[in-house]
Amino acid sequence: MNSLSYLNHTLEPFPSPELALTDPNGLLAVGGDLQPKRLLNAYYEGIFPWFNAEDPILWWSPDPRAVFIPGTMKASRSLIKYLKKQDWTYSINLAFSQVIEACAAPRTSQNGTWITQGIQDAYTALHELGQAHSIEVWDGNQLIGGLYGLGIGQVFCGESMFHIHTNASKAAMLMLHQHLHTQGFKLIDAQVMNPHLISLGATALKRKDFLILLNRFRDLSVAPNTWEKSEVSLEL
Structure with a gap:
């Protein structure tokens, strides 16, 4: 089932990219931070951050890629x-x-x-x-x-x-x-x-x-x- 996850500032695992929403396409999680370890974990799993300045941190894994x-x-x-x-x-x-x-x-x-x-x-x-x-x-x-x-x-x-x-x-x-x-x-x-x-x-x-x-x-x-x-x- 597709769902949106909410991250805190603990270095928790990302949810599976296959759980990302279909609308908007690929939105997987909200929150967390941009510390190097979290960013590397994200890219390692096929996830990346993309958000506007006024938004919270948004994490994506779109389909197709x-x-x-x-x-x-x-x-x-x-x-x-x-x-x-x-x-x-x-x-x-x-x-x-x-x-x-x-x-x-x-x-x-x-x-x-x-x-x-x-x-x-x-x-x-x-x-x-x-x-x-x-x-x-x-x-x-x-x-x-x-x-x-x-x-x-x-x-x-x-x-x-x-x-x-x-x-x-x-x-x-x-x-x-x-x-x-x-x-x-x-x-x-x-x-x-x-x-x-x-x-x-x-x-x-x-x-x-x-x-x-x-x-x-x-x-x-x-x-x-x-x-x-x-x-x-x-x-x-």
Whole structure:
């Protein structure tokens, strides 16, 4: 039976994602906190927080789930042609705090942001613990695009991306795919399907199928240097 759970500040187990509501799709629990251990427990079980500044903390596990297989992002000929003309450079984990701050900036199509200061602080703490990571796109010394998310074994859980220059967020996604494919990652969790993700090659999985894959890949080890701060090159 689908039901909504209420969490307190004790580090209690999350309810099964299969108990999430169908309307709104995937809402599973309310409350708790954003301490690193709770966040890691959530992602380990296929659950993530998403809420507005005026809301309590809301925890979700939607059905279906948007995913990518690393290396399968669709890059159009026009995008590749455009990127080849740019002198952009790329990096991993060199500017995590700048990336999440840029992701939190209000969008023209939105009122406010769900990436509150509390969210920024929580994921920055995870970054300092070596669990949250960023991809950066640079035009000279200017950060023009990027994304961030969590590494859970050989699964990358994407959270948000931004761009200042046209196609810079798509370039960050391509860089992420290339890097994860090279490092042997098996799955990218993009959470909720939308037309933009579909255009990039995302697949919609039933929640139960996503959880099977997550359970299979979440405890697999990765190379020690996978998330070292470094400059990287995008192969087009």
